[in-house]
Amino acid sequence: MIPAAAGHPGFLSPTGVEIAFVLVGLATLGAALVTVTTKQLVHAALWLVVALGGLAVEYLLLTAEFIAWVQVLIYVGSIVVLLLFGLMLTRAPIGRSPDADSDNRWIAAGVAGASAAVLVWVVADAFRTTWIDLDGPAQGSTQATGAFLFRHWVLPFEALSVLLLAALVGAIVLSRKDRGTLPGKDRGAAPRTVGGAAPGDDRAATPAEDGEAAPDAVPEAGSRTDREGTS
Amino acid sequence: MNDVLDVAIRLVIVFAVFMVLPLVVGQAEHKVMAHMQGRLGPMYAGGFHGWAQLVADGVKFAQKEDIVPAAADRRVFQLAPAVALLPYLLVLVALPIGPSEGAVGQVVDAGIFFVLAVMGVGVLGSLMAGWASANKFSLLGGLRTAAQLLAYELPMLLAAASVAMAAGTVSLPGILNAFQWWWLPWQIVGALVFFVAGLAELQRPPFDMPVADSEIIFGAYTEYSGLRFALFLLAEYAGIVVLCGLTTVLFLGGWHGPLGADGLGWVWTLLKTAVLAFVVIWLRVTYPRLREDQLQKLAWTVLIPLALAQIALTGIVKVAID
Numbered sequence A: 001m002i003p004a005a006a007g008h009p010g011f012l013s014p015t016g017v018e019i020a021f022v023l024v025g026l027a028t029l030g031a032a033l034v035t036v037t038t039k040q041l042v043h044a045a046l047w048l049v050v051a052l053g054g055l056a057v058e059y060l061l062l063t064a065e066f067i068a069w070v071q072v073l074i075y076v077g078s079i080v081v082l083l084l085f086g087l088m089l090t091r092a093p094i095g096r097s098p099d100a101d102s103d104n105r106w107i108a109a110g111v112a113g114a115s116a117a118v119l120v121w122v123v124a125d126a127f128r129t130t131w132i133d134l135d136g137p138a139q140g141s142t143q144a145t146g147a148f149l150f151r152h153w154v155l156p157f158e159a160l161s162v163l164l165l166a167a168l169v170g171a172i173v174l175s176r177k178d179r180g181t182l183p184g185k186d187r188g189a190a191p192r193t194v195g196g197a198a199p200g201d202d203r204a205a206t207p208a209e210d211g212e213a214a215p216d217a218v219p220e221a222g223s224r225t226d227r228e229g230t231s
Numbered sequence B: 001m002n003d004v005l006d007v008a009i010r011l012v013i014v015f016a017v018f019m020v021l022p023l024v025v026g027q028a029e030h031k032v033m034a035h036m037q038g039r040l041g042p043m044y045a046g047g048f049h050g051w052a053q054l055v056a057d058g059v060k061f062a063q064k065e066d067i068v069p070a071a072a073d074r075r076v077f078q079l080a081p082a083v084a085l086l087p088y089l090l091v092l093v094a095l096p097i098g099p100s101e102g103a104v105g106q107v108v109d110a111g112i113f114f115v116l117a118v119m120g121v122g123v124l125g126s127l128m129a130g131w132a133s134a135n136k137f138s139l140l141g142g143l144r145t146a147a148q149l150l151a152y153e154l155p156m157l158l159a160a161a162s163v164a165m166a167a168g169t170v171s172l173p174g175i176l177n178a179f180q181w182w183w184l185p186w187q188i189v190g191a192l193v194f195f196v197a198g199l200a201e202l203q204r205p206p207f208d209m210p211v212a213d214s215e216i217i218f219g220a221y222t223e224y225s226g227l228r229f230a231l232f233l234l235a236e237y238a239g240i241v242v243l244c245g246l247t248t249v250l251f252l253g254g255w256h257g258p259l260g261a262d263g264l265g266w267v268w269t270l271l272k273t274a275v276l277a278f279v280v281i282w283l284r285v286t287y288p289r290l291r292e293d294q295l296q297k298l299a300w301t302v303l304i305p306l307a308l309a310q311i312a313l314t315g316i317v318k319v320a321i322d
Helices: A016-037 A043-060 A067-092 A103-126 A142-151 A155-174 A199-210 A214-230 B001-037 B052-065 B074-094 B111-132 B136-167 B172-178 B189-203 B226-251 B263-285 B292-321
Strands: none
Touching: A016 A043, A043 A067, A043 B074, A043 B111, A067 A142, A067 B111, A067 B136, A142 A155, A155 A214, A214 B111, B001 B052, B001 B074, B001 B263, B052 B226, B074 B111, B074 B226, B111 B136, B111 B226, B136 B172, B136 B189, B136 B226, B136 B292, B172 B226, B189 B226, B189 B263, B189 B292, B226 B263
């Protein structure tokens, strides 16, 4: 498919895979833009599915099969479901929601543009002279990824898992905050953030806001059943 | 050119399986449920024991008007059935049914991840349907679906990880090649956890809280009619086929059998899948629906600890063998 491209790679004679890569990238970018500009809340979440799925396709085109499926599994299968769950529990009107717009849009755009620039610069600078041989054995196969992860990158991997564990413990602590105050005391004393919402609503919104991982729903589900049992 | 033809033939076969097996499971459900409840089930369509009942149902669905509620979000509402159904078709491509190279639609290197990831996407269809219908019951059904998915995805993944550890690979044909008969008792807890979690993910009884007809009519699918409704039903039965096939491949040894592993491997796969599908139907007739809190409690306090224990056991035995 790639005649002699591995010898002297360049941008001027794009191969089929490279063209596909660029096209999918454009589609992903478009979906991401729609995600942040659409006025309909749930549509934003659904466009996010398209953007994340497009990213997975990009990984596939770069022969990183394992990463691609993990991307779909974690982001599309769990994070977006969590987002939709949170939206449906709190408010998910059909049609436009004018109050979904933020006054910070220009600051947000600036921050987004700056972080994108930094990321592009770092990635481009780091991999400037590295070329993936798309014809050879898959360099992103599960075996290669696993060996790399557990041979060269064990420390960051373990540090990340400790970080996630801390987030998990934190989520449990947060969701159990009013446990001691529940019997006898005034429930209104508990520091609630969302004014006027029913207790069930903002309690369930917590895992959606930090949007980190599916296990965050653990304390939420557990505490709800406990509370229904006691009250 | 030969490659193209090869791929085309494979895809056609996978598609044919995808169209036929769910209908077979559906018809089996009609008859098995009927006999378990002391009645006959459909007896007229097609003549012999009503074999053509589902075909007749399909014709009926195709004739019905395709209604979209006025307040619904049109595009999302119409897209939802496809999102619910297509993932199961994709999963079937990766399921090996025989020992030879050609007995799988497409060898996927990270097969387990592919299968579980794509199956998870199917639930988005139910969520979209629940939200876009502009109906309280649908929204409640969508919510229950999401809560159920979040709870049962984890034990399913953990149980599958246990098999991957045992085989030392995440590719589905690779797992089957490494399979030994004594894996059956070794991984039995993981198999049960996987099967139960899969049932919950498919929203089959006793985990059909999201479509509990006595409470919320038909959950996320309440507003659907005609072919789109039929697509959701088809997705459920395709899900049964996929779940049973996957359990067969991961835990029951797929094409391995006491005899005739070479030529008759695919028969063993189909046989095991059929037995599991029978169990799915059997469970539907046997158990009452779980309440929402019981459902969550089962996942977080029973299935996940069991799956973790299975992983520990797998690790210990694996180290002991090596």
